[in-house]
Amino acid sequence: MAEITAATVKELRERTGAGMMDCKKALAENGGDMEASVDWLRAKGLAAAAKKAGRTAAEGLVGVAVDGTKGAVVEVNSETDFVAKNEQFQEFVREVSKLALGAGGDVEALKTAAYPGGGSVEEKLTDNIATIGENQSLRRTAVLEVGEGAVVSYVHNAAAPNMGKIGVLVALESAAPAETLQALGKQIAMHIAAANPLALNGDDLDTDLMAREKAIAMEKAAESGKPANIVEKMVEGTMAKFRKENALLSQLFVMDNKTPVADVVAQAGNEAGSPITLKAYQRFQLGEGIEKAESDFAAEVAAASGVPQPVA
Structure with a gap:
């Protein structure tokens, strides 16, 4: 299990927009795994769906x-x-x-x-x-x-x-x-x-990404308590919306926000x-997909002195 620190809680909060306590719980439920925690928060409806573009750090x-x-x-x-x-x-x-x-x-x-x-x-x-x-x-x-x-x-x-x-x-x-x-x-x-x-097209979207989005959609739909056939339609609708919003040709043109490209x-x-x-x-x-460690002077001082950082 990865250590849950104030820094990891902060990172999860910045990536998802979820509350601090929800982020702490998500990390605890998923053994400190960042990606699994993001998915957990999204499945619970506590985080907005976000494209995985990576942090622009370089x-x-x-x-x-x-x-x-x-x-x-x-x-x-x-x-x-x-x-x-x-x-x-x-x-x-x-x-x-x-x-x-x-x-x-x-x-x-x-x-x-x-x-x-x-x-x-x-x-x-x-x-x-x-x-x-x-x-x-x-x-x-x-x-x-x-x-x-x-x-x-x-x-x-x-x-x-x-x-x-x-x-x-x-x-x-x-x-x-x-x-x-x-x-x-x-x-x-x-x-x-x-x-x-x-x-470019909905059919060209990455298969691993689509599988991940479908798993999240299924979990969220299942929590609605509705019958299986309704849950299936909910998932289909969610995935159709995801394809439409993330494929260039079906996106609404930013110039008028109503006409597909x-x-x-x-x-x-x-x-x-x-x-x-x-x-x-x-x-x-620039820098998409590259993560650069951010310097935290207070954390460096604490680490050098051997004092552990508490989770805020």
Whole structure:
């Protein structure tokens, strides 16, 4: 059984919005397991359903680059936001984003690519670490491409042109005019940045995630005390709602909050006189999935003195 501390109670409370006593009980009931405690609180109706995007804890920049019908996005991490504002670091992100267009979404291939001015991307990164004086890493990359149409990029919270905290690529397959695709792609990319869909279609949602959501829905429905056939319908309704709200094409467009994204794309195609297919998208948010330990000075002092931290 994992130790239940004030820090774990605080983390669970921040992740779920549940009351402190409910968080303590959830951790006690689940042996201190954080994920199981989140599910327990949700099943009891004590926490809001939340997407598992991970805590955004790393610093650095997400960069994008587009060349015709191909686009690339990269994430380069640093230890502090101060370095993300450094011109040398930004220049590296800018160049690597362009080089990523030829790496096919393979971060290892990108690291071995020739960097302008000599050496490889990885060697240039090592040099930057030495000269800037802070650890940095090329974490991930992705590439989207269409045969005909456009790949449109968007950066949210831009720190410099084509780089910021969130980078989005949208791939539109169509013979429609370029200006139509650019305008539509930009709006959809802004929607993706804000709404954070988990998949393009409902059928593409992660099977493990869906199984977890169904288990929570079943437990909540069963506690209603209603007959089994009604419980089954309740679960089906909950899962249908989850698919609709988390798949891009069925999400309500943030621009009007009433039209499904699929209908927005279809309407744009009708107006342009050429069908438009939203083929794929990529959304990189800086640091998602990376957890960085937060320094608690009081806790460090207590630990150093050998005094245990009580659960508040």
